[in-house]
Amino acid sequence: MTVLSVGKRMAALAALEPNLPALTCEGETLTRIQFEKRTNQLARYMESIGVKAGGLVVVALPNGMRFLETVFASLKLGATLLPVSSRLPKAERDGILDLAKPALVVGLESESYAALVPDFVVPETLSNAPLPDAISRPTRGLTSGGSTGRPKIIFTTDEGTVETDGPPGMKIEPNKPVLIPGPLYHGGPFAYAYRSLLFGAHVVIMTRFEAEETLALIEKYRIDTVPLVPTMMNRIWRLDVDLRNRYDLSSVRMVVHYGASCSAWLKQQWIEWLGPERVDEFYGTSERIGFTWINGSEWLAHRGSVGRPIDCKIRILDEDGNDVPVGEVGQIFMLHNSGSGTTYRYVGADPLFQRNGWETVGDMGSLDQDGYLYIADRRLDMIVSGGANIFPAEVEGALDEHPSIRASAVIGLPDEDLGHRVHAIVESLEPINETALREWLGDRLVRYKIPRTFEFVTTPVRDEVGKLRRSKLRQERISAQ
Structure with missing residues (x-):
């Protein structure tokens, strides 16, 4: 087993095939040797x-080459990364x-800490030769509002x-092109x-997700692997069928989705479109206490x-x-191995x-007789209405199946009679008749799960990584009452 530091591994790849493409964004490509030299120079500048x-580097850059250059430059110095959204309040x-x-x-910009603004320039006089070997311990952190x-x-x-003789993990194939449509500060991308x-x-990095552009990049670069969140899958699926089928996706070995619950109807459509052997899913936590994996055939x-x-x-x-x-x-x-x-x-x-060493992040779910896990929802998001337990994800899945709905968020709001009432925030593509929507939901949900109130909006209900912040949405509406 050969174990190398990140710095030595990247140097070895550059020496082996210096002119192979390493990174592409908006039509610009860096070869392995170019990426190696640029990250070496940047590391010296940061030094x-x-x-x-042992130092900590906060990376608050938008998607682009500079983001990953900063990541690898930091690791070559033995620093720890903390990627965050560049749009944080x-x-x-x-x-x-x-x-x-x-x-x-x-x-x-920061008044309290050393900082580099997004358009910083690395002095060309700095050496681009390999740096002294260093190992980050740990490699990174993630942020959460909890x-x-x-x-x-x-x-x-x-x-x-990195164990160079071992598998990359996450079903990645060595030397195969990967498309990254999601924000790089998020764990999956x-x-x-x-x-x-x-x-x-x-x-291949996208600066921001666009449904048709995703398909065009898959065709152009003969992409092997595409990690997506269900919001992205939904927007691709809602493209005009002729437009969606215009692009050659035969190179794709795996579309893998993560990060949020995927409605069964949407997953079924993708499996029928690409084939079950090409649609995978994983579930896990930022704490990495455990992961599950399922392919389309198993699903x-x-x-x-x-x-x-x-x-x-x-x-x-x-x-x-x-x-x-x-x-x-x-x-x-979960109990990690x-x-x-x-x-x-x-x-x-x-x-x-913990309970006797077993840990939980608060998710609710069940196991079937074969040991397959099913997610119900977050315990904190569960709505108790009139004594009944209602999981928002189930209601959202039914709403999102409606052809005029882009996305939805379901929360519980205080109610004198029921304790909490089910309230749906609906991001619609066009005006929707509420009575007709209730009737439509009646074919998909038992009566007590149908929202008592609806709120139609045109602004996104999910953030840029496809996640719902239900606690924030709930508090905003309670405060406005």
């Missing part, structure tokens, strides 16, 4: 500002920076090394871009499942900590809730 092994950004206390902030809205940082426990580059792949046999565990054990427990029967919904607890508490470290929050 001159004060970044060193000032209050949230300041809260994260105060927790992180970074050696350098790249992409934002259920309270207070920021926290989730640091991984992995190191900046970051992981696919990072791991793919470490194994010689050509990574057809276990409709609605997110798969079986691949690096952990799973139990479904009731509120008293007892295992629930097969098929019954409870709280999902490496042991409890071994995959993450929090800053700004207490560790996850």
Whole structure:
């Protein structure tokens, strides 16, 4: 088994095939040797500002080459990364920076910390030769607002090394082109871009997701792997059928979706379109306490499942900590194969809730008799209305199937009679008759799950990574009452 640092691995790939494409964005391509030299120069520039092994680098850049150049330059110095959205509101950004206390902030102005603005220029006089070897411990952290809205940082426990003889992970194929439509600060797109580059792949980045452009790039660059969130899948599927089928997608080995619940009807359409062997899904947590994986053929046999565990054990427990029967919904607890508490470290929050070493992030779900996991929803998002438990994801799935609905968010609002009433925020493509919508939902949901109130909007209900922030949406509406 050969283990190399990130820096040595990238240098070896550049020496082996210097002129192969490494990175493409908006028609511009960097070869392996160009990427290697640029990241070496950038690393020296960052070092001159004060970044060193063990330091923290906040990366707040939009999607583009500079983002990944900063990532690999930081790792070559042995620094730890903290990718964040370049669009963070000032209050949230300041809260994260105060927790992180970074050696350098790249992409934002800061009065308290060393910073590089997005259009910074690296001095050409700096050497582009390989740097002294260094290993990041850990490689990165992720940020989360959590259920309270207070920021926290989730640091991984992995190191900046790669087993060059082993598999890349995440079903990545070495040296095969990968398209990244999602924001790189998010865990899924970051992981696919990072791991793919470490194994010689050509990574094509989109500065922002566009449905038709995604298909055009797949055809142009003969893409092998495409990670998507369900929102992206929905927008691609809603393209005119002739337009959608105009592009050659025969190079695609795997479309893999993640990050949010995918409605069964949408998943079925993609499987019928591409074939079950080309549509995969994974479920996991930012804390990496466990992951599940399922391919399209398995999904057809276990409709609605997110798969079986691949690096952990799973139990479904009731509120008293007892295992629930097969098929019954409870709280999902995971135990990673490496042991409890071994995959993450929090800053700004207490560790996850545990029962005898088994950990949970609060998701609700069930297991079938074959060990396949089904996600119900977040425990904190569950609505108790008139004594009945209602999972927003199920209602949203029914709403999103409507041809005039782009996306929806379902929340519980205080109600004197029911405790909470089901309220739907609907991002519509065109005006929708509420009575007709209720009748349409009546064919898909039992009566008590149909929203009592509707709110039609034209602004996005999901953020740029396709996630719903239900607690924020709920609080905004309660505050406005």
